[in-house]
Amino acid sequence: MKIATWNVNSIRTRLDHVLQWLDANPVDVLCLQETKVIDADFPRSAIEALGYQIYTSGQKSYNGVALLSRITLETVNAGFAPVVGESVVAFDAQKRVISGICQDLCIVNLYVPNGSEVGSEKYQYKLEWLAILQNYLKTLLSQHPHVLVCGDFNIAPDDRDIHNPAGREMHIMASAAERQALQQSILNLGFVDAFRQFNSEGGQFTWWDYRAAAFPRNMGWRIDHHYLSPNLSPQAKSCVIDKTPRTWDKPSDHTPVIVEL
DNA sequence: ATGGCATCTAACAGATGA
Numbered sequence: 001m002k003i004a005t006w007n008v009n010s011i012r013t014r015l016d017h018v019l020q021w022l023d024a025n026p027v028d029v030l031c032l033q034e035t036k037v038i039d040a041d042f043p044r045s046a047i048e049a050l051g052y053q054i055y056t057s058g059q060k061s062y063n064g065v066a067l068l069s070r071i072t073l074e075t076v077n078a079g080f081a082p083v084v085g086e087s088v089v090a091f092d093a094q095k096r097v098i099s100g101i102c103q104d105l106c107i108v109n110l111y112v113p114n115g116s117e118v119g120s121e122k123y124q125y126k127l128e129w130l131a132i133l134q135n136y137l138k139t140l141l142s143q144h145p146h147v148l149v150c151g152d153f154n155i156a157p158d159d160r161d162i163h164n165p166a167g168r169e170m171h172i173m174a175s176a177a178e179r180q181a182l183q184q185s186i187l188n189l190g191f192v193d194a195f196r197q198f199n200s201e202g203g204q205f206t207w208w209d210y211r212a213a214a215f216p217r218n219m220g221w222r223i224d225h226h227y228l229s230p231n232l233s234p235q236a237k238s239c240v241i242d243k244t245p246r247t248w249d250k251p252s253d254h255t256p257v258i259v260e261l
Numbered sequence: 262a263t264g265g266c267a268t269c270t271a272a273c274a275g276a277t278g279a
Binding site for chain 2: 010034061062114115122152154171172173212214223250252
């Protein structure tokens with residue numbers, strides 16, 4: 001079973017890229033982030049024609065996540081509240097979470113807040129959001145034999161995941177508090193970074209800034225990840241970054257990451 | 262130290278992203 005994650009930076013702008021990529025890479029489930037469209041306007045028909053069912057949680061202009069699946073998913077939930085409870089419903093105003101069940105596997109697709117600048121209000125929101133994520137994942141781990149959490153985490157786990165780590169301690173996506181939140185909310189629950197099961201090298205990135213010719217210079221960050229629950233990680237066969245779509249005309253600034261179980 | 266690039270909008274400049 002192959003599952004991919006891809007921040008497409010607008011599904012309507014990137015529809016042709018998604019179709020082209022799925023045609024060449026018929027993964028079982030594709031998790032999209034930053035769809036930037038309300039559910040009613042999600043471009044469904046061409047994706048469905050490739051054999052995918054579509055589950056969306058979107059909003060106007062910003063954020064938005066979707067699951068594209070060749071297998072029918074059960075119990076698709078949008079947001080934290082269906083799992084954690086109504087006390088966290090305020091954090092579901094921004095559409096950043098969708099999950100679905102495929103046999104004994106719970107697949108979670110996340111678009112973690114960017115955080116803007118270290119110390120800003122949005123940074124605080126990011127840290128609070130990650131604290132709620134911890135409760136959300138604890139609950140899912142208690143309910144399902146296997147859990148896969150993937151998406152755009154907007155955090156580089158360590159300095160191998162940044163093209164130039166010098167002076168990055170106060171940089172968004174690399175600050176100590178963000179890395180600690182990633183540790184506490186995900187890794188301390190036993191989740192394993194699937195990519196690092198197979199590749200310990202630096203210079204392996206999933207996002208490159210549109211500016212300053214960052215992609216041809218490989219000045220990127222590894223911020224898109226797959227995390228596997230403890231009893232799922234031994235089942236991973238591979239985890240690879242596909243840089244191909246980042247070379248296409250008018251690309252997303254992110255590129256897909258595929259895990260095979 | 263700054264800006265650089267892309268996407269969105271009751272758009273045409275400003276917010277947001279990372």
